[in-house]
Amino acid sequence: MTSYPLAGLRAVVTGGASGIGLAVARLLDAQGAAVAVLDLDPAATPDTFTALRADVADDTSVREAVAAAAATLGGIDILVNNAGVGAAGTVEDNPDDQWHGVLDVNLLGVVRTTRAALPHLRRSEHAAVVNICSIAATAGLPQRALYAASKGAVLSLTLAMAADHVREGIRVNCVNPGTVDTPWVARLLDAATDPEAERAALSARQPTGRLVGADEVAAAVVYLASPAAASVTGTALAVDGGMAGLRLRPAGT
Numbered sequence: 001m002t003s004y005p006l007a008g009l010r011a012v013v014t015g016g017a018s019g020i021g022l023a024v025a026r027l028l029d030a031q032g033a034a035v036a037v038l039d040l041d042p043a044a045t046p047d048t049f050t051a052l053r054a055d056v057a058d059d060t061s062v063r064e065a066v067a068a069a070a071a072t073l074g075g076i077d078i079l080v081n082n083a084g085v086g087a088a089g090t091v092e093d094n095p096d097d098q099w100h101g102v103l104d105v106n107l108l109g110v111v112r113t114t115r116a117a118l119p120h121l122r123r124s125e126h127a128a129v130v131n132i133c134s135i136a137a138t139a140g141l142p143q144r145a146l147y148a149a150s151k152g153a154v155l156s157l158t159l160a161m162a163a164d165h166v167r168e169g170i171r172v173n174c175v176n177p178g179t180v181d182t183p184w185v186a187r188l189l190d191a192a193t194d195p196e197a198e199r200a201a202l203s204a205r206q207p208t209g210r211l212v213g214a215d216e217v218a219a220a221v222v223y224l225a226s227p228a229a230a231s232v233t234g235t236a237l238a239v240d241g242g243m244a245g246l247r248l249r250p251a252g253t
Contacts, residue, residue, distance in 0.1 A: 004226035007032035009126060010073035011225065012066065014056055014113055015083030017044040019182035020132060023214035024080055024221045025049055031222060033078065036069035038062075038113070056083045056109030057101075066116035076120035078225045081110040082132040086184060087146040094146045106150035110157060121170050128225045131158050131174040132217075135240045138176060155236055162234035171233040173224045178240030179203075181211040206241030207248050 011028045015021040016037030022045075029035050035049045042051035050072050054065035070076050084106045087094060094102075110131055121127040134151040136144050155174060162172040179185060179202045192198035203210050220239045223229055238244045 004031055004222055004228050006078075006222070006226060009033045009077040010036075010070075010075050011078035011080065012036045012038060012069050012073075012076055012113075012117065013080040013082055014038045014054065014109070016049070016080075017041050017051070019184060020177065020180060020214045020217050021080070021082040022046075023218035024082060027215070027218040027222050028078070028080075028225070031226070034073050036073055038065045038069065038083070054113075056113055057104045059112050062109075062112040063116045066113065066120075070117075070120045075123060076117050077124040077126050077128070079114060079117045079121065079129045080132070080221055080225065081113055081129065083109050083113075084132065084150075086188075087150075088143050088188075089145060090143060091145040099146055102146050102150050103153070106147075107153045107157065110154055114161065118165075118170075121165075122168055125169075126227055126230075127168075127170040128229070129161065129170065129172045130221050130224045131172070132221070133158065133174040133176045133236060135176050135178045135238060135243055138236070138238075138244055158236065159234050166233055171224075171229070173229070173232060173235045173237065175217060175220045175224065176236050176238045176240060176244070177217045178206050178212045178238075178243045180214055180217060182214055185211070206243045207246045208241035210241065212239055212241055 011033045013025045016025040017039040025035050037045045037049045037051050038054035042053045045051035052065045055061040087102050133154045136148040137151040137155040158174040189195045217239050220237050
């Protein structure tokens with residue numbers, strides 16, 4: 001694995017107690033960063049990290065947690081906006097309150113956390129924000145209208161923030177994962193009528209023929225957060241097994 005030394009840098013990861021967020025926190029830590037995890041369930045976070053409770057749907061909670069993280073770490077250089085929730089259904093299926101709830105977490109959660117972190121990022125000599133977006137922002141997926149809309153907004157927000165803050169020395173990028181083998185996907189599979197067939201279908205949807213690993217997404221995040229990506233801002237990096245860009249013929253043809 002390529003190493004991106006992050007010694008001396010301070011990182012905050014939202015939703016870092018499990019799945020992609022935990023993989024990101026672990027890799028940041030392994031590369032030398034001091035890491036604070038913000039999560040609804042900080043008790044689930046490994047002891048190696050500073051763990052703070054935060055609800056990204058509540059501005060006061062976010063501001064208090066970010067301030068505590070900055071005080072504990074001595075500042076913030078890296079912010080990874082990972083916290084999010086899923087939703088299934090067409091545009092007909094999700095009631096207004098679910099739309100408001102998902103957008104409040106997936107979109108406004110990024111706004112709240114970044115807004116709270118900006119004063120600290122502005123004082124950093126190496127400031128980077130990485131948003132966890134999704135392939136759903138750029139590809140039409142069935143039964144994902146609400147989720148796709150929230151992640152499409154995150155993609156547009158990433159570009160706008162990159163433009164707003166580039167002259168302050170703050171880089172902003174996002175990572176667009178495909179279907180990742182996480183506890184959330186495992187719960188979706190468990191709820192399916194035929195979990196094995198559903199896993200096979202999700203794997204086949206990606207040209208590599210398998211689900212993306214959380215550690216593979218983490219590697220992309222750490223690259224974008226690192227000094228190695230000092231000239232990269234306003235970029236969406238797909239980690240999706242080729243799903244966004246490849247159009248393969250059926251196997252055997």
